[in-house]
Amino acid sequence: MSFAFSLFNQCRKPNGWLGQLNLWSMNRRHSKVTDWGLQQVSIRSRDTLLDVGCGGGRTVSKLAAIAVEGKVYGVDFSAESVAVSCKTNRKSIADGRVEIRQNSVSQLPFHDRMFDLVTAAETHYYWPDLPANFQEVMRVLKAGGTFLLIAEAYKGGKYDQMLRRLEELKTIMTYAHLTVEEHRDLFNQTGFQDVQVLEKYEKGWICAWGKKPA
Numbered sequence: 001m002s003f004a005f006s007l008f009n010q011c012r013k014p015n016g017w018l019g020q021l022n023l024w025s026m027n028r029r030h031s032k033v034t035d036w037g038l039q040q041v042s043i044r045s046r047d048t049l050l051d052v053g054c055g056g057g058r059t060v061s062k063l064a065a066i067a068v069e070g071k072v073y074g075v076d077f078s079a080e081s082v083a084v085s086c087k088t089n090r091k092s093i094a095d096g097r098v099e100i101r102q103n104s105v106s107q108l109p110f111h112d113r114m115f116d117l118v119t120a121a122e123t124h125y126y127w128p129d130l131p132a133n134f135q136e137v138m139r140v141l142k143a144g145g146t147f148l149l150i151a152e153a154y155k156g157g158k159y160d161q162m163l164r165r166l167e168e169l170k171t172i173m174t175y176a177h178l179t180v181e182e183h184r185d186l187f188n189q190t191g192f193q194d195v196q197v198l199e200k201y202e203k204g205w206i207c208a209w210g211k212k213p214a
């Protein structure tokens, strides 16, 4: 159980050599669900993009491959995640097309209305205060900009039973276990418009997105 606890917390805030291994592994494990999520929204070549909880940086590199004339930022509160993200994206960083910063979603280090799209893959369920954190994402979005959330951990999903078991064993700490409808409500209550939630139950995938009012 303590190994499971340690592994889960290595996903919440990767640290040390085990954290590094986990980050490289998550870059691989989360790639397909991320591709599926990114296909749901439109991304233009000149867009300014942010990936929150960027982990090992693979989503940042996917975004940079689309926004070839734009700029992509990654933010993560783990020093280890920032280090691995920088390695994953070293060429684009050298070219000035990608920047990675160490910060929490609670206080994003960007001015208001900066981004066309903010993404968050496999991270929001760890955030400390979802309503406030969604407001912070809203703040940095341009009017008409989109917030896209991608995850495999949600209530009622394919992995629900396993997650409930981990919760009972107190293996998971500070974990937001939301249903599809609760995700929709969170977007609506924050003030996002055109909110959509898509579930691919057989894969255990969910993605949700909404637009900041123009």
Ligand SMILES: C[S@@+](CC[C@H](N)C(=O)[O-])C[C@H]1O[C@@H](n2cnc3c(N)ncnc32)[C@H](O)[C@@H]1O
Pocket: 011, 012, 013, 014, 026, 027, 030, 052, 053, 054, 055, 056, 057, 059, 075, 076, 077, 078, 081, 103, 104, 105, 106, 120, 121, 122, 123, 126, 127, 128
């Ligand atoms: C499960 S990993 C997912 C990483 C990456 N997005 C992916 O799909 O592979 C969760 C990441 O979110 C980051 N994270 C968790 N809570 C955070 C917070 N409050 N602010 C910023 N980053 C956070 C963790 O440090 C970790 O790198």
